[in-house]
Amino acid sequence: MNTIHAAAERSALPRPRDLVASLPVYSKAGGQLPPTWRASSNESFLHPSRAVLDAIDTAAKHCQQYPTLQGDHLTAALSRGLGVAAEQIVAGAGSLAVLQQLLTAFAGPGTEVVFAWRSYEAYPILVRQTGARDVQVPLGPDHRHDLAAMAEAVTDTTAALILCSPNNPTGTVLGAEELAEILARIPAHVVVVLDQAYVEFTDDAEASSQHSLALLGAHPNLVILRTFSKAYGLAGLRAGYMVAHPDLAAHVRAVSPPFGLNAIAEAAAVAAFDDTEALAANVSTVQEGRATLHNALAARGLALPDSGGNFLWLPVGESASALEAACLAHSVSVRSFAGEGVRVTVGSRAAEAAVLRSVDSWLAA
Structure with missing residues (x-):
């Protein structure tokens, strides 16, 4: 199919409602390679009971x-x-x-x-x-x-x-x-x-x-x-x-x-x-990790709000993309919101340790 015919065929395709073009795109974790640890989607790292x-x-x-x-x-x-x-x-x-x-x-x-x-x-x-x-x-x-x-x-x-x-x-x-x-x-x-x-x-x-x-x-x-x-x-x-x-x-x-x-x-x-026992165990693991990670980040000079979720918010503003890149360099994915901050899922001790190494390298840069 030549270029002219292809363009003509595209112009004849059904058109969506105008509002479709206005829809924001749901973000995803950055990086090209699968990370070792996922701290970007607020998933549970624990397997079901x-x-x-x-x-x-x-x-x-x-x-x-x-x-x-x-x-x-x-x-x-x-x-x-x-x-x-x-x-x-x-x-x-x-x-x-x-x-x-x-x-x-x-x-x-x-x-x-x-x-x-x-x-x-x-x-x-x-x-x-x-x-x-x-x-x-x-x-x-x-x-x-x-x-x-x-x-x-x-x-x-x-x-x-x-x-x-x-x-x-x-x-x-x-x-x-x-x-x-x-x-x-x-x-x-x-x-x-x-x-x-x-x-x-x-x-x-x-x-x-x-x-x-x-x-x-x-x-x-x-x-x-x-x-x-x-x-x-x-x-x-x-x-x-x-x-x-x-x-x-x-x-x-x-x-x-x-x-x-x-x-x-x-x-x-x-x-x-x-299965209330499994729920309680999962929640306890998250709360423990959340408190530990929050305290460790605060000790590094980061001001972050108290969280009631299975994640922490790092309001680092324009440095959000740089912090995300540092995390990816340490093989942990986080969710970056450009110009605002980074959200980190808690729960996995290994992922939390990787986040702290990432923060340390970012602060030292």
Whole structure:
């Protein structure tokens, strides 16, 4: 095919919606060669427990069959474990997929979605896919949500407001009083999404979990998002869920694809949710590593916020790319946000040691 014909054929291809060109690209760790240690994706470096692996094996033997229509087995397990009605739960292929369905149900052209920035980088992608406008409210100087500014950003056209706690990538956590205050300020027509993907790693995880669930009764516009990708170690299988008022959950269920949670992921999630000992061990390992790495970095003169996640945020500004390169030179991948900082996943002692060697070489350069 000559160049003229190729150009003509390309010009005749179907054109996507204009908004596709505006979508930001989800970042990935730099480097050309696979690193020895991955500290870039907030994955668990620990393998799933025997109970989870057995559940995966059993489910895989029946993969010729469709999964449950709406993650029914996982919904039932969550209902029992969390003490909420099954009608309040929507399960899906990760909390990201559930958030996409939530925004599909409630946002769209002519509406706005407010969230802090920097926060989870998928938010603007999902919001713009709906045709809504994303309103990014800068974090405060302490790397925390500026809740007053976020409340001020809400208008009659705001469809949703997203709170990420612990915030990705800064790790900062919203306290109980802060949540109560922001919820009291947000109008009833606005869906308030509390993204708790990392809640299990907070120092008071059980209290935080129960407190946020208790808020649902007084705030029917609140939606809580959680995932099995982080503390439960199932990032490769994709399972997550939301908890909300039954009416809101029904609207999200209406736009969710049937059989959206595959059978292997569902079986693994149910087993992981029930295996509380494995969860506790994983969380303890992360918390220990987080404290040790935080103290070691602080001793080297780096000012970083306290984190409630399985990661630390190094706000090194314009040096972010240089620090990432130093880490790659020591065979450890991290997540760099150009001009802002570097996020480092904790959990693996070997990876944490490599990060410290990287920081030392970067500081000495």
